[in-house]
Amino acid sequence: MRRALAFLVRNWPLKVGAIVLASVLYGGLVLGQNARVWPVQVPIQVLQQPTGTYDLTGAQYVTSIRLYASPDVASQLSSSDFTATIDLADVAAQPGGAPIVVPVEVVAHDPRVTVLDYRPRQVSIRLDPITTRSVPVQVDRGDVPAGLTIGQPTVDVSSVSVRGGSTLVDRVARAVARVRIDPSGINVDGEVDLVAVDSRGDPVAPVQLSPASAHVRIDVARTVATRTLPVIPTVTGSPASGYQILAATVQPAVVTVSGDAQVIGALQSIATAPVSISGRTSDLNAATALAPPAGVVVSGLSTVRVSIDVAVRSGSQDFQVGLVLIGAAPERTYSLASSSVTVTLGGPLPTLQAIDAASLTATLDVSGLGPGSHLVTVVFRPPSGTSLTAIDLARVTVVVATGPTPTPTAATSPPGP
Numbered sequence: 001m002r003r004a005l006a007f008l009v010r011n012w013p014l015k016v017g018a019i020v021l022a023s024v025l026y027g028g029l030v031l032g033q034n035a036r037v038w039p040v041q042v043p044i045q046v047l048q049q050p051t052g053t054y055d056l057t058g059a060q061y062v063t064s065i066r067l068y069a070s071p072d073v074a075s076q077l078s079s080s081d082f083t084a085t086i087d088l089a090d091v092a093a094q095p096g097g098a099p100i101v102v103p104v105e106v107v108a109h110d111p112r113v114t115v116l117d118y119r120p121r122q123v124s125i126r127l128d129p130i131t132t133r134s135v136p137v138q139v140d141r142g143d144v145p146a147g148l149t150i151g152q153p154t155v156d157v158s159s160v161s162v163r164g165g166s167t168l169v170d171r172v173a174r175a176v177a178r179v180r181i182d183p184s185g186i187n188v189d190g191e192v193d194l195v196a197v198d199s200r201g202d203p204v205a206p207v208q209l210s211p212a213s214a215h216v217r218i219d220v221a222r223t224v225a226t227r228t229l230p231v232i233p234t235v236t237g238s239p240a241s242g243y244q245i246l247a248a249t250v251q252p253a254v255v256t257v258s259g260d261a262q263v264i265g266a267l268q269s270i271a272t273a274p275v276s277i278s279g280r281t282s283d284l285n286a287a288t289a290l291a292p293p294a295g296v297v298v299s300g301l302s303t304v305r306v307s308i309d310v311a312v313r314s315g316s317q318d319f320q321v322g323l324v325l326i327g328a329a330p331e332r333t334y335s336l337a338s339s340s341v342t343v344t345l346g347g348p349l350p351t352l353q354a355i356d357a358a359s360l361t362a363t364l365d366v367s368g369l370g371p372g373s374h375l376v377t378v379v380f381r382p383p384s385g386t387s388l389t390a391i392d393l394a395r396v397t398v399v400v401a402t403g404p405t406p407t408p409t410a411a412t413s414p415p416g417p
Contacts, residue, residue, distance in 0.1 A: 035116060036074060037066045042082045044104060044123065048089035054165035056126040062106055066117040073112045081109050086123065093127040095166050100125050128165030135162050137175050137194065137214055145183040147262055151219030153179075153188075157211060162196055164207035173199040175209055177216050188218035222260035222295075230254050231290070232269045233306045237278030242349035245277065246309040255304075259296040270298065275306050284308040312348040316389055319343050321360045321380060323396060327367025334366060337397035341378055347386035355383055362391075369400045 042062040046055060062084040069077070086102045094100075102125050106118045137160055139153040155177065162172045177192040191213045196204045231250040239245065255270055273289040288306045290298050322340045341362055345352060362380040369376075375395045382388045 035066065035068045037064060038074075038077065039063065040065055040079050040082065042079050042084045042106070044084045044086055046125075047085050047087045050088065050091065050093060050127065052130050053093040053127045054130050054168075056128050056165050056167060057124065060123050062104065062118050062120065064119040065106060065115060067108065068114040068116055069110075069112060073110065077110075077113065081113070082115075083107050083109070084118075086125065088125065088127065091125060091127055093129045095129060098126065100127065128167050130164065131166045131169050132161050132163040133169060133172075134159045135172050135174050135196070137177065139192075139216055139218070140176050140178045141218065142178065142180055144181050147223050147260070148181065148183075148185055149221045149223050150181065151221075153216060153218045155217075156215040160194060160214075161210045162207050163210065168204055168207050171198045171204050172196045172207060175214075176201070177214050179216055179218065181218070181220060185220050185222055187220050188216055190215065192216045222262075224258055225261040225264040226256060226258040226299075227264050227267070228254050228256050229267055230269045231304055232271050233288070233308070234271045234274045234291070235277060235308065236274045237276045239277050239280045239310050242313050242353060243281050243310055244313040246311045248306065248308045251305045251307070252301075255290070255301070256299040257292060257296050258299065259293075263293060263295060267293070267296070270296075272304060272306060275308065277308055277310065280308075280310050283310050312350060314347065315349045315352060316344050316346040317352040317355075319345060319355070319357050319360055321357075321362045323378065324361050324363050326363045326365045329366075331402060332366075332369075332371070333401045333403045335399040335401070336364070338393060341380070341396070342392040343380055343382075343388060344390035345382055345386045346389040351383075351385045355386070364396060364398060366398055366400065369398065371400050371402055374398050374400060 040062065042065070044060045044062060049055065062082070065082065067074070084104055084106045086104055088102065091100050091102060101122050103122045104118070104120060106115055108115050137155050137157055139155060141150060141153065144150050160175045162169055162175070174197060175194040176197050177194055179188050179192055181188065192215075193213050194209050194211075196207050196209055198204050231253060233248045233250050235245070235248055250272065257264065257267070257270060271291050273291050275284070275286065275288055277284060285305065285307045287303045289303050290301075292298055320340050320342050323336060323338070325334055328334055343360070343362070345355070360380075360383070362378050364376045364378060366374075366376060374397070376398045377395050378391060378393060380388060380391060
């Protein structure tokens with residue numbers, strides 16, 4: 001018994017150490033089999049940030065966690081099962097936000113999970129005192145489409161307050177209301193969000209503007225041009241048959257117009273409202289409205305006086321006319337080479353159109369002609385208001401023979417065309 005007891009207590013510190021070491025190695029083996037490194041994106045929450053300070057650092061994350069959990073628990077883990085925090089209770093804000101290193105704490109929500117390690121273990125924080133100051137409001141109209149004239153912008157507020165970290169607030173030069181000018185020429189009139197920018201026009205964020213928007217109004221108009229253009233009468237219809245328009249004049253002959261530069265540049269004249277001459281046989285003189293295109297304004301007057309000269313149309317017309325003998329002797333017989341001639345009359349068309357062709361005759365004077373063949377001049381007297389412009393046979397052969405002369409009859413000419 002003594003020998004056994006002596007054996008047990010001999011070198012007992014070494015034996016205890018060996019037992020402890022074996023336990024540690026066994027525990028490490030068991031943990032090693034169930035420990036794993038898990039890549040995550042756990043946002044780091046800020047706790048107890050001092051009042052009146054702004055965190056310039058921005059969002060930071062724990063990106064890797066080494067943990068112990070059984071396989072069935074580990075397979076169901078997500079980023080939301082962990083919380084990463086930093087405590088800023090003892091951190092003082094510094095103008096300009098000089099970096100301050102603070103430790104990160106990570107805890108698992110599930111008690112079956114043991115967090116062994118994580119990265120990063122600490123992060124740099126930049127705390128900046130919050131300040132507020134006033135900055136002017138400006139309107140940025142951007143590129144103005146061609147052909148538009150832009151009025152001076154008006155804004156319902158001339159300045160706004162900007163609040164945020166002193167480093168950012170100090171960079172803000174102005175608050176800009178950016179608007180877009182519509183190519184159609186629509187006025188700008190509405191609320192526009194404000195953007196804090198620095199002296200170069202680059203946005204500064206994050207800061208708060210109060211108010212965050214402004215009401216902007218900009219009058220937009222087409223570029224106005226002025227020209228002097230001739231007035232052209234718009235004549236509709238036709239005068240009565242046989243009549244024509246000799247001239248159409250307007251008083252004043254030119255007018256001054258203004259409007260959109262592109263529209264004015266394309267105009268060659270200004271038309272009047274329609275003036276009808278349907279069936280007219282006389283001149284027309286009337287006050288008539290102008291009819292400029294939409295958006296074009298005529299300076300000084302809205303009507304002009306249109307004068308249209310209507311006159312009889314002159315022309316010519318052919319008629320077939322029968323020949324009648326004059327001075328025929330009863331003891332003679334007369335044979336004509338042609339019983340009719342074609343005459344061309346000129347004059348006003350209404351007069352020509354009113355002529356009855358059957359009433360027209362031409363004469364051959366055979367007085368004193370003896371037996372034989374004779375060339376006799378055709379005599380034709382045109383109706384009043386017309387003139388003889390041509391005759392197809394100026395002379396006709398007449399053969400005179402002895403014997404009783406039949407009673408002469410006037411040849412009937414067919415109607416002219």
